[in-house]
Amino acid sequence: MLHLSMQTQITQRQSLVFTPQLQQAIKLLLLNNFELSSYAEKVAEENPFVEVETPKAVPRLAMGGGQADHGDYDPIAHIADTSDQSFQAQIFRQVEDILPDAASRAIGYALASHLEPTGWITEPLDAIADNMGVDWARAEQVLMQLQKAEPAGLFARNLTECLKLQVRGPAVEAARLHTLIDNLALIQAGELGALRRKLNCTQEELGQALRQLRGLDPKPGLGLGGADVMPVRAPDLRAYQDASGDWVAELNNATLPVIKVDETLGRRVRKLTMEDADREFVRTSLGTARWLGRAIAQRNETSIKVAAEIVRYQKAFLENGMQYMRPLKLKAIADAVGVHESTISRVTSSMMMQTPQGCFPLKVFFSTAINTDQSDEGASARVVREKIREMVGGETPTRPLSDDRITQLLTGEGFRIARRTVAKYRKMDRIPSSSERRRHAKIASVL
Secondary structure, eight states: OOOOOOOOOOOOOOOOOOOOOHHHHHHTTOHHHHHHHHHHHHHHHHOTTTTEEEEOOOOOOOOOSSSSOOSSSGOOOOSSOOOGGGGHHHHHHHHHHOOOSSHHHHHHHHHHHHHHHHBBBOOHHHHHHHHOOOOOOHHHHHHHHHHTSSTTTTBBHHHHHHHHHHOOOOOHHHHHHHHHHHHHHHHHHHOHHHHHHHHHHHHEEEEHHHHHHHSSSSSSGGTTGGGGSSOOOSSEEEEEEETOEHHHHHHHHGGGOOOEEEEEHHHHHHHHSSHHHHHHHHHHHHHHHOOOOOOOHHHHHHHHHHHHHHHHHHHHHHHOOOOGGGOHHHHHHHHHHTTHHHHHHHHHTTOEEETTTEEEEGGGGOOOOOOOOSSSOOOEHHHHHHHHHHHHHHHTBBBBBHHHHHHHHHHTTTBOOOOOHEEEEEEHHOOOHHHHHHHHHHTTTHH
């Protein structure tokens, strides 16, 4: 028979409360120094008691090998003010030069605003025309005029159009190049016989046409500094050897915000406020300001601990190069620093560190281990990827190494690795397959 009853029990348990401040602290770990500065400035706009200062760095060049000075690395200081020579400024000046009347210029400015850094317009023309409330044919007419801009190929809507806009010269050569551009798939497949039949030309004439085609620029906008839209930022951390030969990791203070809490203003405002709501606002804002300063300090401390441990572990790489990179897992650094793996993952997600070997994202220093005959620790996967790149770079172009052959060569050097792993690493480094490399060599032979 079922008996129902009620009783009271007292139990103890621990749980993590995911408070808003904890969420913000986790967010800070995901930010690099520049993103952190932007975040702090945004907070300062909303909080009258927060002051953000960015230190003025003494201009210095990027750190090289050997001993390093203790100044803050700030490559931004070396960039001249070229705002009038920016990609957008040059494009808009050409719009004004090419289009004579105000109505056409209005359409031209709209088209120019959709121009990618490559020089292409990827937004559908009919969508741009609809947004402006103009006829599609009118928008295309203006686009055709803008395609006279320099360098040739700007305002193209696809690769074929971009290359054809750059074709110059006698009619016969131009027609031959247009045919080549219409048959890029045959070029990619290395079908030289089919190309000769399409062009009705000799092997020598085909080689000449291919050389002319190779001289065209598929991304003409980059010549105007179109790539400048990508942010240029200094590293967040630096690793160098000090005067005693010890390796040191430090934050790049030139890019770190300095948070100050205006306690004086807080006291003055508290004396002047009489309403409970105002007093609560002052109390909350001051608390947020103090917390932000502590949270950023904690974030910086965690970052430097992680970087110092990475530097200690990857000392051989820092001194000798990529072939000495050791396999490293997040757990190893987490155990050494005394935090959870997820914290290490967050810290390394966006930060970059300047080393004598170059500037690298922190993620680069972590890789899986490949079993070897020479070491119980194994070799870093990045070392294996570097060896694959060296093998492919040194191969005979007409007889490229297959993935099977690369696997055999690596096995001969003591690496226990599967063919599928070699194929995966090759694809990760954007190395074409052996058949593609053979086709490329075939085309190169006629150039």
